[in-house]
Amino acid sequence: MAAKKTTKKKSTKSTATKDYASAEVNKQLSAEDKVELYRKLVRIRRFEQFSLKEYNGGKMGGFLHLYIGQEAVAVGAVSLMGDNDHVITAYRDHGHALAVGMGMNECMAELYGKITGCSKGKGGSMHYFAPDKNYWGGHGIVGGQTPLGTGLAYGLKYKGLKGCALTFLGDGAVNQGAFHESLNIAALFELPVVFIIENNGYSMGTSQVRSSAHPEEGLAARAEAYDMDWDVCMGENLYEVRAHVWEAMKRAHEKSKPTILEIKTYRYYGHSVADANAKKYRTKEEIEKYQRDHDPLKVWQAVLEGEGVLTSEQAAEIDSAAKEEAKAAVEFAEESPYPEISDISTDIYWELDNDTEASKQGTILFD
Amino acid sequence: MAAKKTTKKKSTKSTATKDYASAEVNKQLSAEDKVELYRKLVRIRRFEQFSLKEYNGGKMGGFLHLYIGQEAVAVGAVSLMGDNDHVITAYRDHGHALAVGMGMNECMAELYGKITGCSKGKGGSMHYFAPDKNYWGGHGIVGGQTPLGTGLAYGLKYKGLKGCALTFLGDGAVNQGAFHESLNIAALFELPVVFIIENNGYSMGTSQVRSSAHPEEGLAARAEAYDMDWDVCMGENLYEVRAHVWEAMKRAHEKSKPTILEIKTYRYYGHSVADANAKKYRTKEEIEKYQRDHDPLKVWQAVLEGEGVLTSEQAAEIDSAAKEEAKAAVEFAEESPYPEISDISTDIYWELDNDTEASKQGTILFD
Amino acid sequence: MRELSYRHALREGLDEELTRDENVVIMGEEVAQYNGAYKVTEGLWEKWGCKRIVDTPISEAGFMGMGIGASMLGIRPVMELMFWSFHSVAFDQLVNNAANVRYMSGGLINCPIVVRGPANGGTGVGATHSHTPEGLFAAFPGLKVCSPATPADAKGLIKSAIRDNDPVYFMESTLLYGNVGPVPDPEDGDFVIPLGLADCKREGSDITLVAHGASVLQALEAAEKLAEEHNISAEVIDLRSIRPLDEEAILNSVRKTHRIVVVDESKPFCGVSAMITAIVQEKAFDDLDAPVLRVNTIDAPAIYSPGIEKEQLPNARRIVEKVLTIA
Amino acid sequence: MRELSYRHALREGLDEELTRDENVVIMGEEVAQYNGAYKVTEGLWEKWGCKRIVDTPISEAGFMGMGIGASMLGIRPVMELMFWSFHSVAFDQLVNNAANVRYMSGGLINCPIVVRGPANGGTGVGATHSHTPEGLFAAFPGLKVCSPATPADAKGLIKSAIRDNDPVYFMESTLLYGNVGPVPDPEDGDFVIPLGLADCKREGSDITLVAHGASVLQALEAAEKLAEEHNISAEVIDLRSIRPLDEEAILNSVRKTHRIVVVDESKPFCGVSAMITAIVQEKAFDDLDAPVLRVNTIDAPAIYSPGIEKEQLPNARRIVEKVLTIA
Numbered sequence A, B: 001m002a003a004k005k006t007t008k009k010k011s012t013k014s015t016a017t018k019d020y021a022s023a024e025v026n027k028q029l030s031a032e033d034k035v036e037l038y039r040k041l042v043r044i045r046r047f048e049q050f051s052l053k054e055y056n057g058g059k060m061g062g063f064l065h066l067y068i069g070q071e072a073v074a075v076g077a078v079s080l081m082g083d084n085d086h087v088i089t090a091y092r093d094h095g096h097a098l099a100v101g102m103g104m105n106e107c108m109a110e111l112y113g114k115i116t117g118c119s120k121g122k123g124g125s126m127h128y129f130a131p132d133k134n135y136w137g138g139h140g141i142v143g144g145q146t147p148l149g150t151g152l153a154y155g156l157k158y159k160g161l162k163g164c165a166l167t168f169l170g171d172g173a174v175n176q177g178a179f180h181e182s183l184n185i186a187a188l189f190e191l192p193v194v195f196i197i198e199n200n201g202y203s204m205g206t207s208q209v210r211s212s213a214h215p216e217e218g219l220a221a222r223a224e225a226y227d228m229d230w231d232v233c234m235g236e237n238l239y240e241v242r243a244h245v246w247e248a249m250k251r252a253h254e255k256s257k258p259t260i261l262e263i264k265t266y267r268y269y270g271h272s273v274a275d276a277n278a279k280k281y282r283t284k285e286e287i288e289k290y291q292r293d294h295d296p297l298k299v300w301q302a303v304l305e306g307e308g309v310l311t312s313e314q315a316a317e318i319d320s321a322a323k324e325e326a327k328a329a330v331e332f333a334e335e336s337p338y339p340e341i342s343d344i345s346t347d348i349y350w351e352l353d354n355d356t357e358a359s360k361q362g363t364i365l366f367d
Numbered sequence C, D: 001m002r003e004l005s006y007r008h009a010l011r012e013g014l015d016e017e018l019t020r021d022e023n024v025v026i027m028g029e030e031v032a033q034y035n036g037a038y039k040v041t042e043g044l045w046e047k048w049g050c051k052r053i054v055d056t057p058i059s060e061a062g063f064m065g066m067g068i069g070a071s072m073l074g075i076r077p078v079m080e081l082m083f084w085s086f087h088s089v090a091f092d093q094l095v096n097n098a099a100n101v102r103y104m105s106g107g108l109i110n111c112p113i114v115v116r117g118p119a120n121g122g123t124g125v126g127a128t129h130s131h132t133p134e135g136l137f138a139a140f141p142g143l144k145v146c147s148p149a150t151p152a153d154a155k156g157l158i159k160s161a162i163r164d165n166d167p168v169y170f171m172e173s174t175l176l177y178g179n180v181g182p183v184p185d186p187e188d189g190d191f192v193i194p195l196g197l198a199d200c201k202r203e204g205s206d207i208t209l210v211a212h213g214a215s216v217l218q219a220l221e222a223a224e225k226l227a228e229e230h231n232i233s234a235e236v237i238d239l240r241s242i243r244p245l246d247e248e249a250i251l252n253s254v255r256k257t258h259r260i261v262v263v264d265e266s267k268p269f270c271g272v273s274a275m276i277t278a279i280v281q282e283k284a285f286d287d288l289d290a291p292v293l294r295v296n297t298i299d300a301p302a303i304y305s306p307g308i309e310k311e312q313l314p315n316a317r318r319i320v321e322k323v324l325t326i327a
């Protein structure tokens, strides 16, 4: 066989200088919409900063994986969702949760493990869910959510709904077998799923180059192996994120075809708050560079101020409101009660919780 | 980002018309070597035909996955192995076993489940092993052997030995997560492993096109996703198989780099003997075409007769000798005893079998 | 009553549920065009087509997770594992995503999935293909596990499993597929058997034998031998469902017989039999005239050899011998 | 005697074995440059370099299988699972390839691999990260499982595990890593503890408490309370190793105390406690004055809430309450 080049499936012929503001999907945004997006970014940032403080005050258990630095990815992608679009992600899930419209109270209370939390204190930081808002979590096992996202897409297609499943994962998660199995199935079955790799450069303390072999175009180009479309973009500017995500969503909606979209982003904090080494595997300068030049909040604020749709006063107001909201959420969480011991034993089986006929026979929970 | 083509990693610039006979590795073969290779092909074929007959006579349990039609792949690849080269495969493992030099007696007895079998009747058809011949099995879980092969390569590199691990799998196995994880690790760690996909067109009743999405160049081209070298060849002519496998082995030996090599081949029988549908998912004509025009034994016999190193009389003698050998193996197996009930409880723990100090404390096998 | 094979009874159950609910979809390797590796789904693809009967690649983690994800949206996938043994490559999806998503979401999500396929030794397929993971999965709260022994139970339970709104792991046996037995006629109404209800397959007064799946048949054979050769009257309780578990049925029998042997094809360590033992000795301590004994698969990976494989499994001879030590 | 933390003791054991045998190699996610997620391997990469201490991608099935394959060639990999909970994505490699390859090859191959990492709840990481799979793996013949509770045991057992020629699954606890206790000085000779040897951590005469891992500390705390508040003398047997299992140590204690409560962080269904119960009631039936009772994690996926998570786990209060029902 002669060595032949594959026809690359990369979808967007865009270059770095592309004027994303004038992308169709961005032109549709009203001034109000744009400010609303800013508010979302800020609310995520403030929510997490408050949660960090309380975590450090010993109010929470386990992990706290902060999304700070990556906000534009979730906000941009989620802002495109219609009624039949769904979203699922890994354990770094606060941003997506607030983006889909979950309340700070239920989210903060969940971190505290209170019964008023979105998962009644049973899931914690890694396990936020809001199926009523098409948000399917929040999953702790690296890569484990990717078949579920594929399944959401399967369900949509089965029901004949024109939607898609935005399935987020990290750059370290691409090396889980379940993800690859999902890719093959999604391509083979032509499922409307958009795999969004939030490439923040690290999986815990491991830089991307130390964890993945991949084509020089990056992780998304692994899609070639499944003859699948792929794309790469930067994650700091909402216009850019929206433009690229929308391309992929259109492909899902219109052709029922999957995409891998890699979005380059950065996290400012450690992997989890308990990551004492956060500053060992990367330089202080690297972090500062991102905070200074690539911060999604700053970038968007500058864009909107440039467009004249936001003043710095308004921005400050939005910021104080977000702080107030976060502070109130902390109070709400503080004041809420923990689950009772008896609550340990509910939410295990639907049939039991609903006291149906099917739950009447035999012992189902054991001593 | 501009849409850029990857530099393809396909290794051999060969075309279908390439004169494989004059490949360096084939020129080195003496007439004797060539006849010996023929003998290996024939012995596999006859061994399996005899085992099929006995299987149909109810002498064996479970599965019998025949390799008939694919013989040139194992024989060609294994013929290149030096002292530090190792081989591992899936459950369709008789061909590789005889190719590495296992005896028909121990192999036939294993099918019968006799204590004289290569695995003492404990492994059966899917689980032949001969570590003394660098043969690490025979593995029943689809794809499950691929990390093991990666580990053999790891061990070789760790010990500073210039060898490689020939790791065989089927075309259906490429969609197991463990294989993909192995690929990334092999590429990232630069391990001397050659993944050989024996593409016989079907995984059970599923044609390759129904199980895998892949680049148009085929399954091996999935290697691109890991920036790994890859190659494709036909599996009916030993010269071709040897030439391509040797390229990959050299890459492993000299550069400690992995390869995916896809070898196109065909199985004449059903997936396993118990595959009643063997002729439903493909036409009789398709099978006959392969048997007529692409049979590895016929092809090699014609090559050798053409070269004047084998006469049809010699070929017939080799064939009768192989039949005799297989017949004797059946007798050996018939006459051998089954394991005793007490044999069920050995070969579980090394320490116990060797009655070491480490095995003296506590209960390790339970009632 | 008409007689059906276990395989046929299962298929009839699947077919009825496919008819009843358009969200039921059958998926797995070779279930459609090939008619199923063990022919349980034979004819269903022809009848229902590609939407309802779906062949998957050999990607158990991927397609199992896909089924779970789809079930969260209200699809009701019935996933075939060609062998339950292949759970090992889909384990995370099976024990984390399916079992925990309801809990971790505080009850917001449920996962009405059925995973079914054969789980048994005894067919000469060796250690990797002969796992019996009933106890392994029943150990995870959030999951339900059942394992029918007869055609009627197979049909009645699969229908319940599909209607259940929790994940149900349904373990069959290749050794039972061909067995024939009475199954109620669909004309006589919808035939379902609730999960969690054991069935007394044979009444007796001297000793209780508890079993599930193919072991029920071994227990019944042993009971006959005990009656004929030793004048011992054994009661055979077929659990049918491991979780939920019909503790009362077991305990009531023990309160009558005062002796019990648990027959279980799992390995001795931490299997279903260990659990039943723990329950019985705790809840019927004063009723027991002898320790609870167990007959399990001999503690080793499954041996291939057709010559002695059956000896490794619980069989009537070993059950009788065990009973005779206490009765 | 000098005192070391559990973490430090483990590290010292690893370091000594790295020194003793050049085929010992440590692998896992973040074990090298990051010094280990829980710092067990801190400093080892700096000391031993990239060949002996190896960071892997997040590909548990892949790298675990790689370790198994390498072990067949005589390498002695010590694989870290950042959490034992992540066994779920490597399950096939762990229970088929490692556990069965010796058997299926009729004894031709052995697999001297150690898999280690924390396996415990109680740290607010929820259902997917709080699995305690001691019983799950001990159920597979071919595997060995141990679970040390003290720094000395951790060191002595990890060294034995590495020297063992069979696969040993070594389950630690994040809650114990910081605990400090006496560990013999290397100057005083090579310190190893054989697998399969239980340790009586507290002598007593009225009741036996059996536990392993972090639960040993709960049992000891309960024993103190029982002594102080109820005048009950509890003996605490620390299993240390689950398979091989020191049955004699348990049975001897029960023959003395006639009562036993098994404390086990697994779920109640089919866990280690069920197995111990089955053994004790069978082998010490006549010695028992009461049923074998168990204190397990409350039967639900692990709850996150830091407010009540500890209530779900076995704790001294629940142990005392259970003991009081029979003593």
Ligand SMILES: Cc1ncc(C[n+]2csc(CCOP(=O)(O)OP(=O)(O)O)c2C)c(N)n1
Residues within 6 Å of the ligand: A092, A140, A141, A142, A169, A170, A171, A172, A173, A174, A200, A202, A203, A204, A271, D029, D058, D060, D082, D086, D089
């Ligand atoms: C199967 C599995 N292995 C390991 C872990 C531990 N772990 C949690 S997050 C993480 C790093 C993931 O990195 P990446 O995918 O890049 O996501 P990011 O944290 O950067 O968002 C690891 C190793 C896990 N949760 N699941």
Ligand SMILES: Cc1ncc(C[n+]2csc(CCOP(=O)(O)OP(=O)(O)O)c2C)c(N)n1
Residues within 6 Å of the ligand: B092, B140, B141, B142, B169, B170, B171, B172, B173, B174, B200, B202, B203, B204, B271, C029, C058, C060, C082, C086, C089
């Ligand atoms: C994990 C797993 N899933 C399913 C099977 C059942 N199975 C055995 S072989 C096979 C088909 C494999 O096809 P392929 O990889 O092409 O190899 P071939 O049989 O053609 O040699 C299947 C589905 C298995 N053994 N392991």
Ligand SMILES: [Mg+2]
Residues within 6 Å of the ligand: A170, A171, A172, A198, A199, A200, A201, A202, A203, A204
């Ligand atoms: Mg990352």
Ligand SMILES: [Mg+2]
Residues within 6 Å of the ligand: B170, B171, B172, B198, B199, B200, B201, B202, B203, B204
């Ligand atoms: Mg094939």
